[in-house]
Amino acid sequence: MASTRKRGTVLPVVSLVLAAGLVGCHGGGQGGTAPNAAPQSTVRAAQAGLHGDLNGSGTPDITDAVGILRIIVGLDPANAIADCDCDGATGITDAIALLRCLVGFDPWPITCGPAPGDQMTGPDGQTLVWVPPGSFMMGSEEGYNHEKPVHQVTLDGFWVGQCEVTNDLYAGFLNEARPADVTGWLRTSHPYCGVEYVEGVYRAKDSLGAYPVVLVSWYGAVAYCEHYGYALPTEAQWEYAAAGPDARRYPWGADWDEAKCCNNNNTGPYDMTFPVGSFPDGVSWCGALDMAGNVGEWCADWYAWDYYEESPSLNPPGAADGYTRALRGNSYYDSRGADFRCACRKNFVPESQFDYHGFRCAWNG
Structure with a gap:
């Protein structure tokens, strides 16, 4: 019943948009557009690429709805961005969907396809969760200087590993890739490494298959991702998957709770x-687990302490070059609540192999 009442509120608005956008403010007659004049579009080419955002402003407004209606009646050419109900066509329901966002009945931006947290199985057998396109405020004014300034970032949708890559998964990768020398990827000689090489086969050590792979370098993480068609998440993707559109302080909310993650006061x-x-x-x-604690997670980016001062707002890739690579999430080795914030940044040389470093995968397909 509530949905019916809401749609009833939107329909009169559609009628007003039809009258104003298709006929003109004066409803025809003197002062109107000459019958044989070429129609002039009220919208410009879309810039943001968001469904419904025909004028490229980044937000829904009446001119977007007018633009959709002009397409419907043939005054303007077809535009895939006008498809607001995700049915592959442009019709009155698209204008209604846009207007429902405008008046606050439905969330903006409109997303087609998977919903946040929807799952798929990757080529390596791991579970990935969907992170829809959107914007958030990246960084923190309460943290370290390299987390400033807080700035808006907009990202395309992507899939991210629900969990960190495990010893079982990494051993399977090594058996497929068969590197001539694994030492630059994984420090198998270390007693804390959960992967071992026995009689020509890599395998997880007893009872450690479901634990996150550690002692893996950035290069070892990249090699795994590339083998299966993944990539490491960028810092922006990682923070968005952890914090979300509301830029949460911790993945679960505003307050530190050591019982909700693996940390030095709550180890395995x-x-x-x-x-x-x-x-x-x-x-x-979005359904991602262990975004705080367990192991710190390699990201794709070169690290730069002042990158936020120059970062692009759309899909920031990280610094062009550098000496260290970004690491996020922190680990069982840490205990300060502030170090488990979604915005907290760390960095290490890419060759480093520590027993508190691991990674998760992202897929932009």
């Missing part, structure tokens, strides 16, 4: 990590 059975996905109460808005 071996005084280190937990099996991935062990903290469902710490889940992020």
Whole structure:
């Protein structure tokens, strides 16, 4: 019943838009457009690429609805961005969908396809969750200087690993890739490494298959991702998957709770990590787990302390070059709540292999 009442409120608005946008303010007659004059579009080419945003302003407004209606009656050429109900065509329901966003009945931006947290299985067998396109305020004014200034970032939608890559998954990758020398990727000689090489086969050590792979370098993380068609998430993608459109302080909300992640005051059975996905109460808005704690996670970006001062607002890729690579999420090794904030940044040389470093994958397809 509530939905019926809301649609009833929007329909009169559609009628007004039809009258104003298609006929003109005076309804025809003297002062109107000459019958044989070429129609002049009331919208400009879309810039933002958001469904319904025909004028490229980034927000829904009446001129967008007018633009959709002009397409419907043939005054303007077809435009895929006008498809607001995601049915592959342009009709009156698209104008209604746009206007529902305008008056606050439905969320903006309009997204077609998967919903936040929808799942798919990747080529390596891991579960990925959908992070829809959108904007958020990246960074923090309460944190370290390299987290400033807070700035708006807009991202295309992408898939991200629900969990960190495990020892089982990484061992399977090594058996497929068969590198001549694994030492630059994974420090298998370290007693804390959860992957071992036995009789010509890589395998997870007993009972450690579901734990996150550690002692992996940035190069080892990239090699895994590229083998399966993934990429490491950028810092912006990582923070958005953790914090969401509301820019949460922690993946689960505003307040620090050490019981919701693996940290130095809440370690796993071996005084280190937990099996991935062990903290469902710490889940992020898009369904990603362990975004705080367990292991720090390599990101694709070169790290630059002042990058936020020059970062582009659309799909920022990170610095053009540098000495260290970005790392996010922190680990069982840390205990300060402030270090588990979604906006907290770390960096290490890409060759480094520590028992508190791991990674998760992203897929932009």
